[in-house]
Amino acid sequence: MTNDPLSPQSNDSQKRLMVALALSFAATAAYTFFFAPKPQPPGAEGADAGVVLAQGADAGTAEVAVPPPGNGGTAESTLTAEAPPPPLRKVDVARQEAKYTFSSEGAGLTFAELQGRKMREQQTLTIREGFDKLFGKPVPTAPQMNLAHPVPGQPLPLSISIEGNTPLPATTRYAVEEGTTPKGAGTLSFTGRQGPWEVTKSFLWPHEGFELVYTVTVRNTSAQPQSGELRVHYSRAIDPEFEHAPSFFGGVGNLSRSACWIDDKLHKLSPGDKPPEDTRGQVSFFGIDQQYFLSALYPLDGPMAGHCVLTATPTAREVAAGFPLNVGPGQTATFRFGGYLGPKDPDLLRTVPGVALRDAAGLSTAAAFHPKLEDTVDFGIWAVICKMLLAVMKFFHGLVGNWGVAIILLTVLVKLVLLPLTYRSMVSMEQVKKLQPRLEEIKKKFADDRERQNLETMKLYQEAKVNPLGGCLPMLIQMPVWIALFTSLRNSFDIYGEPFFGPVWTDLTYKDPTYILPLALGVSMIITQKMQPQMMDAQQAKMMTWVLPVIFTFTLLQYPAGLSLYIFTNNVLSIAQQYGLRKWLARKGGNPTGDGTAAVSAAGGKRK
Incomplete structure (x- = not known):
């Protein structure tokens, strides 16, 4: 056998290949025009048509969406696929008092850095650095206070989850929308959908101060009533370099604590105190309480029945406040929280919610609930x-x-x-x-x-x-x-x-x-x-x-x-x-x- 392309054997092989390709194209064309099933027009799917999967590179495994009520169908007969999740985004909010960064994955904070000379971590200096300062040599300055260090593997601060038979994870991806109110207050909205839930989270900042309004709207898009528990999360990763426990010969300490005001008592948990604590009753506020700074959320309309789960480890402080959630078909449930992320200045805490926040949120002075955040400044006996x-x-x-x-x-x-x-x-x-x-x-x-x-x-x-x-x-x-x-x-x-x-x-x-x-x-x-x-x-x-x-x-x-x-x-x-x-x-x-x-x-x- 020869490898010469001009040989008779080689010409026969090429002819046979050309004939085979021609026959393949002819068979494919005949099947396409005479035997392939015709596509159904839109809306003609029946009960046995199956589930249409979302297309696109990021579609992944599509989840089944339950149709909204009132369309005459059932979850079993009119199943459609959810849209692919929105792209992951980081959103920066710059204000005079603080700089915030939100992630669309969980719609929570990844960064909340307070601005100003006093809004810093307490500086830790060695003897050498102290004498360097005494003689005018430069030493590193303490970093600005960041009240939103995410804890690896845990929900972001200000993220929410829904616990129950139809859960919504705290890592749900949200779409983002930014804007301002007619009164000039800054706004930021997130919308996420999964299973029967459509969740809209909105943040509103008055034109000044350390306060914000945090509104969570949960809509049941299914034809069946849904129930569970809405959990609002706040956590903070701890760098031991900037926090230490108090001791008689070791200083006063500046440990932060997970905190929740239940009924008439402020519950606090520091690392080493006890295992995670679950307290139930009327929740007035919850968050992370440090020596000179506070991150707290409180129900704007007054204490709500619920519970708080407090967790404190050497490298993390976490609090999750849970509230009952019962939503009928097509109905919505709205939770409004006030937020304070700033210094523990009693003059500021005594006025929460402040005039600027009440004006931006449309709250009357008489109806505004005061959460007594000033009680976090604890002088003891x-x-x-x-x-x-x-x-x-x-x-x-x-x-x-x-x-x-x-x-x-x-x-x-x-x-x-x-x-x-x-x-x-x-x-x-x-x-x-x-x-x-x-x-x-x-x-x-x-x-x-x-x-x-x-x-x-x-x-x-x-x-x-x-x-x-x-x-x-x-x-x-x-x-x-x-x-x-x-x-x-x-x-x-x-x-x-x-x-x-x-x-x-x-x-x-x-x-x-x-x-x-x-x-x-x-x-x-x-x-x-x-x-x-x-x-x-x-x-x-x-x-x-x-x-x-x-x-x-x-x-x-x-x-x-x-x-x-x-x-x-x-x-x-x-x-x-x-x-x-x-x-x-x-x-x-x-x-x-x-x-x-x-x-x-x-x-x-x-x-x-």
Whole structure:
């Protein structure tokens, strides 16, 4: 056999191939014109026509759509295919207060970054970075606060799902439409369809502020009534670099919590507290509650019966609020929520829903439901003292324009208020000091009888009319002020991110990264202790002079710089106060009350 194309064998093969192709084309043409079934005209399909599948590259496996009611058909006799899902889109909404990004997959938030100097994560600085700032070297700034970090594998913030026999997943794809209202408010609408459900989600922003109106309309497109549960989701992924748990020596912490107000109680869940919590009752609001920021949704028309599922892990906070859903054939159910994504400023939270939102949404002032979001600012049992301190500091801040100076002026005011008590304390300590020789005699005389020693000591104090604990009273009274100021600093957005002086102390609610303030506080505390009259034995005096200040300083290393500033200023004022009072008492002969010295002398005479 040859491979020559001009050979007789090769020509025969080519002829046979040409004949075979011709016969194939002839057979195909004959089948097409004489034997193939004719296509039916539109609308001529019968019960056995089957299901028409959606065409197109993205059609995938088409789902069966149930026809709307009123067309005389049934789900079994008039089945049609759903349209292919809309394309995946990202939608950006830029406002003065925040920048938002929505995804059409779930119609939820993927980004909600607050704008402004104070709208940042709390900056974490090392000692080296603190001293770099002290000497003017640049250090990285903290990122803007993003209230919508999606949690991988979980529904997006503000997405919805429907649970029940005919579920709607939170990842449903939506079509997008943007616009504005006649009053100039920005709007964004999403429409999604799956199974018997047609869901329209619309967002409306007033012309200013951190609020929004979130409306969810659910339509039953089937010929049968549908029921289930509408779930509204809000979640936030957590970066442990910017959030940490509080501890005694590790600082105040700034962990965010899943939160839901059910009936008359605010339920909060932090990581490590307990497994996911499901609470039922009248839902007033729900969302993610952080130290200085809040993401919350609330029913615009008042509390709704439902439940909240709270979840908190080290890397995520999640809350899902569920509400009953019952929709008849062709009917719709509408849920209207107000939203607040912004700082926990009590002045703003007390006005929610604000005037701008009520005006944009057409709400009357009388009918507007107030969800009490300000209760997320939790001062605990120190609320009364905290609010008093904040009111005083706000007053001073209005005068001087600096929160650090306002804290110093608060310290001066507290010192002036306690001056009479401090004076009496100083007199008491001086009187006890005069009794030291007699106390030493009692210790030697009853060295082997501790009980008799204490009894004789108390008798001596009674005869001299001296209170040995008088010197501790000013500090005991200051303790509630310190705790209340600490609580105010870790909860007040007014002071959050506010500087005192220089490039280092740029946030009074965060620790001093150079530790200069707490170390100065420790030194001033040692000086204060050494200036006080010694009313105890040498071992106890050493403990109070050296050990206690060291422990106190070590504790405050990680605490807010504003608290260190207050205590340091208080110690400096105490040193000056003790020096001045001691000089004044010396000029008065050590007997400003007119009876203290006489009482002490009388006590000494009786002992002799």
